[in-house]
Amino acid sequence: MTDDTTATAGSTADAGPVLSIDELSVSLGATEVLDGVSLDVGRGELVGLVGPNGAGKTTLLRTARGTLAPDSGVVRVAGDPVADLSAKALGRRVATVPQDTSIAFSFAVREIVEMGRTPHVPRFGAMGDDDHATVERAMERTEVAEFADRPVTEISGGERSRVLLARALAQETPLLLLDEPTASLDPNHRLRTFETVAELVEEGRTAIAAIHDLDTAARYCDRIVVVADGGIVADGAPESVLTGATVGDAFDVDAVVTPDPVTERPRVTALADLDPDAEPEIPPVDRVHVVAGGGRAGSLLTRLDRAGVEATVGPLSAGDSDAAVADALGLETLEVGALEGVDDAALERLGVLVERADAVVVADVELTAGLAPVLSAVAESGTPAYCIEERPTNERTRDEAAAEAYRRLRVGEAGVAASTPELLAALA
Amino acid sequence: MSVARRATGWSAGLAVALAGVVVVSAGIGPVPVPAETALKAVLGAIALPTISGGEVVWYHPFEFSLRSSHRAIVMRVRLPRILLGALVGFALGAAGTVMQGFFRNPMADPSIIGVSSGAAVGAVASIVVPASIPFGLGLEPAAFAGALLTAFGVYAIATENGRTPVATLLLAGVAVQTFLGAVTSFLLLQSGESMRRVVYWLMGHLDNAGWADFVPVAGVPVLPLFVLGCFVVLLAYARDLNVLLLGEEEAAGLGIEVERTKRLLLAVSAVVTGAGVAVSGVIGFVGLIVPHVMRLVVGPDHRILLPTAAITGSAFLVAADTAARSAPQELPVGIVTAAVGAPFFLFLLRKRRVHEL
CATH class of the missing domain: 3.40.50.450 (Rossmann fold)
Structure with missing residues (x-):
């Protein structure tokens, strides 16, 4: 186990990809979820991970942060295999914004954000001025500072997901993983969350987000990775990846991609208000x-x-x-x-x-x-x-x-x- | 206000309250001792260890001239019992807090992984069939050994591939407790003339406590030092316990070595509970209710909750034991804690304040 103290947001600048996944295979129980997935993500990229439910997006993220042990293959974060890093060292390199935002304990918002400093504070030490300043900054960026002293059990789901983003920011990691961070958010909050993430990426962090909403992915991500059937089926700029054919194959729906009139990013319209298992209606016309x-x-x-x-x-x-x-x-x-x-x-x-x-x-x-x-x-x-x-x-x-x-x-x-x-x- | 200051403030306030309870309790009994005399006697009992010529010599900073009968009653009879109660309450309060946080379950208490039932089997066996106890251990060591063996067994049963899912641990604990309950009942049936002693132990008691119960080795009471040492370790992990409340996966993402931390928390809680149960028998509800009440008062942050729940556990058990020995016929303290604690817990439950940890 190595316990490094140096890998903070800035120091991995030019040393190769921030996240490097090599021939990764992962099973959950007896089911092989990912099969031979390889993916390199460089510094300053905002990668959108899209794909149907159960395609392995979350599994990919969980393996990338060392929660799941792969059957084979290696995940490297800032150069080092995840399996060789101590939890603390990993906590300084990868921060996660989880999908499930329920928190059952009445910690104050600030206390939750302070937990983001856990990998930086020694066991027998208290948080220093720097730590407190980092926490305050993270809360201001994510606009949670105004309710910092409210119990986290008494704020809305949208506010809670921003609190978790603040916590991830407080971790000051070069790599951010977001698992459907906006699934529970209204469109306004969804926009703000991704604006914040996009800003962070411009400042040099790297972010990988599993995103259910393809339009959001197309709008904010520089790069879209389509995960389906245990592998990566497409990888590239939104314009080249989000085509009707790719999306249709990956999601097993009929989809149409048109440029959004305002943002000029691809806009995806799924046509599947159809039940794929239903008996097709067959008119006797050819x-x-x-x-x-x-x-x-x-x-x-x-x-x-x-x-x-x-x-x-x-x-x-x-x-x-x-x-x-x-x-x-x-x-x-x-x-x-x-x-x-x-x-x-x-x-x-x-x-x-x-x-x-x-x-x-x-x-x-x-x-x-x-x-x-x-x-x-x-x-x-x-x-x-x-x-x-x-x-x-x-x-x-x-x-x-x-x-x-x-x-x-x-x-x-x-x-x-x-x-x-x-x-x-x-x-x- | 910073966490450290809140923790210190609460702990200091509660420590003063505990001292008050100790002094009042020292004055209560068949021979009433006036409050002032009780205070002087308690102060007179304060001893600081100094090393002189390679030996521990106790230095008493406060010396008062008191009636020797009063001094003897407080020093020899009441104070050992009070301090033992305080120590056991402290251990149960701390371990209960850790177990509830660890299991993220409001029903968890210090004996959740079978510590108490294991101790009971050890203790009852040493009373009923002393020959069955290896090395001829006495009752307390047998109870302590039973507690640790059970805790370790439950842990081993619930562990697979180096991971110990909390839910499995909980279920394994419940099953093993039930099994050991059957063993205890069987031994009870065989107990014949010693049945009364067995039942009395099982109910939890602090009577006949003497300074010997503090396990003095070379003049140094080992038991309090041991409990305090365990407490310090748990306190050092209070922040980790907070993060663990968010769920194990989240905690791992925040830099906690989850399995190692769980193992350590379990082991220390089991050991400290086992030590308490070995000297006092099974005293229920202290480790369940006190952490709940303190969580309502000070919030879920273990850096504050752990010390305050431990001190409150102390005060609660001393008060309960004072009531137990003041009853017309002396009661095992376990009856008092359960009789007072359970209705209070139900009251909280109906007020819908204990639904979350």
Whole structure:
């Protein structure tokens, strides 16, 4: 056992990765949770660990801080194998913000934060001025100073998780591990917690956070590591890792990734309001064309895809989130440029798709000018048409000509459904 | 206010209260001794060890002229019993605090891992079948040995691959206690004429205490030094005990060697409890209630809780024993502590103040 006194936040500056995991395999009981995982995290990185529940994120973190002994493989923190470090030495290198924030004992908030100094204070010594100053600083950063003297049992869950972050800061470690630190927080607190962590990382600390919320991960992390099925399935910048395909595979859901209009970071939308074990509804149609737009058809496209129906979509502009869904599902999509709109070429291609389809579904879309020729073409094609009307027609009328075309389509033989499930039933 | 100052302040205040209880108790008995005389007699008993010519010589800083009968009653009869009660109460209060914190369980008390039932088997066997005790140990050593063997056995049963889960330890302790209870009952059935003595021991008692109970070796009372030594060790781990309250995984993350610390806390608590039980029999409820009450008063921080609970345990047991020996027919003190303690505990329970540690 080595008991070092030197490894504080600053001293591991350039000596290789702060955390180095090499061929790590870990079992819980008889279940192998991690299998041959390797991961290096350098100083000043904020790594988001994402993956479905039970994928091994928490296990990875627990092994990284020496709580779990691996079956094989080595975890090094600031150069030294975790297994060779005394608890005290490790407590000076790694601090953890735990997932479960319940504390059953009525310690004052300050007392809890002071416990973060445990690895720095000798057994027969008291906390010195430096220790107290560190504790106060940690409490101010995390905005818990104002209730420092309240019992920790009497503050809210959000406040408690900030107290635990303060405690981890008071440990003054180069490496911070956060296990779903914001799972119990409202969006405002979640933001503030990650802002704080991001600041710390800018100051030179390293943080690894298991994050359930992919948008948060994408927004704050420089690097996303996707853990699934006992291994790392993707590792890199959020833009390159958080693609519909990767997320879909890892989480076993259908997901769409679009750039967030404000932060420009990837935004992930899971489409799985579907029970994967449920019997797929199988309409006796092979091919359906969907007139989509504005994100109104995401659920329909996913369900059709699940049911084994070959769906085509269009016309859609490239930035439409329905287009992203179609892309994620690999559907044939009639895309139109934002400037050209639905021109003759597009109508011609639409004609082919509609001709090939057994049915056309008009989703609950906004009736804009560009849609008028599309709806007319559908009405004239002779292919059976269905409309989903979650909202009344007049609420989504943006253009009279389009509304008129829509009405003519309905007056014809079109079936009308009030919701996606109802439509699927109608198709069957 | 800093922790050290709060701990010192509380401890000093409670120590004064304890001194008061000791003096009052020294005045109470079949022969009433006036308060002033009792105070003088107690002060006169204070002795400081000095080394002179390689031998321990006791120096008495206070000397008063008192009626020799009063002095003899206080010095020879009452004070040994009072101080023994104080010592046992101190040990039980401290060990109870540590066990409740260790197990994070409000039902834990010093005998939770079978120390008391082990001591009982040792003591009862030495009364009923003295021939069964190896090395011809007397009652107290047999009780002490029984306590330690049991504690170690429970620990060994609950340990696997160097880890001792607290829940397993608790269950193993309960099971072993039940088993040893059966052994004690069986021995009790075989006890014949010594049954009264056995029952009396089992109920917890401090009567017939004399200075010999402090295990003097070469003029130095070993038992108090031993208890104090254990207490100092526990106090040194008070901060670790606080951190352990957050859970073992958290504690490990904060730099605590969890298994080693648990082992040490268990061993020291078992030893100090065993020592107390060996000289006084099974005195219940002191180690359960006193830590609870003090936690309500001073909070969960063991750096303050441990010394205050120990001193309060002292005062409580001295007071309870004073009541026990003042009853028309002298009672075993274990009856008094349980009879007073249990209703008080239930009162706290109904007030919903003891749901957490």
